[in-house]
Amino acid sequence: MDGKPYIARRPKRADGRRNYDAILAAARKAFETSGADASLEDIASQAGVAIGTLYRHFPTRASLVEAATRDGLENLVARAERLAAGPDPLDALTEWMREAVVHFSTFRGLVGILARSMYDEGTPSHAMCAAMHRSGADLLRAAQAAGRVRPDLTPEELFDLLSGAAWVREQAASGRDGSPRFLRLVLEGITIREDRPLPH
Template identity: 40%
Template sequence: MTTVDETRPGRPLRADARRNRERVLAAARETFAEVGPDASLNAIARRAGVGPGTLYRHFPTRQALLGAVLADRVERLCARADQLIASDSPGGALSGWLRAFLDHAGSDHGLGGAALAEPADLGPDCHAMIREAAGRVLARAQRAGAARPDVTAADMMQLVVGVALATGGPAGDPAQPGRLLALVEDALRP
């Protein structure tokens, strides 16, 4: 994916600017995961090894940075679906993707809500991208007889989001999300 220089429309970023943007994005991803969406942007810039001006040149607002981190997480999740489809059995791919989706949903730390509170332009519809990835994995498992034919991708996603929400508290049993996901997997089998 070529990143465009927003100060000069239509022109790709120079290599050093692209590297700085990626460093800021990686630092933001890590910092938001640790602290949440209200993390200090100056701390993110320090972690990335760039000045605040560089951060703001690439992401002029907190919403722009939150949106970019969320879009990056969704792209990674969808790419994981394709990796699993290409390298695992249909049932194994479904199980692996459900675990990846649970990790995604459970590690949000309010990022999705913060990004959507004042919507930033995330580009493609992130929910649709996840639903399509879930649909690809599920359809392959259904064709192979590894998943019930009456389940939809939306059903499956709702169940996993429910597990993430129900077990997201800090005082909870750390093994509970895995146990509940195993019950969801059992329910998805024919």
């Protein structure tokens, strides 16, 4: 039990840091073209490094995925705070959801990993997912407090809708992309308008 298991730290030796960065860059490229199950050996050789070195820095595939997506998801969390400061809570929520869907479907297979990490601590991405959960829950609560979103919607359901949309987008990555429409339909299902009260 060492502090934060599976979370790769930036190494201190110069060559270590160099290789760490090279692997990460190669991984990002590979994930984007081949999905989350890209060959680790390819990534290593693309980074000009032996396979053992990759495993030294990233003991599991999940830890590599986590490192490759950390920045983007951190931005998403930061974005939530900025959006929350805006005037319209519903706009904030919908805009954030739109951006979240894009981030969740950065590459094929990512949503699945994130969805599992969300409720499974001990997963590299769990900490980040928990942070996003808080961000999403805050925006949701605000929109509900303003009476613009059905009050019975839970954060968990929000993320189900979100990841469903991201999955659809990820599937259709090449060709028809139904996700904007998907999200719009979902949003119309959960929002409240004066001329359109909740059923029941």
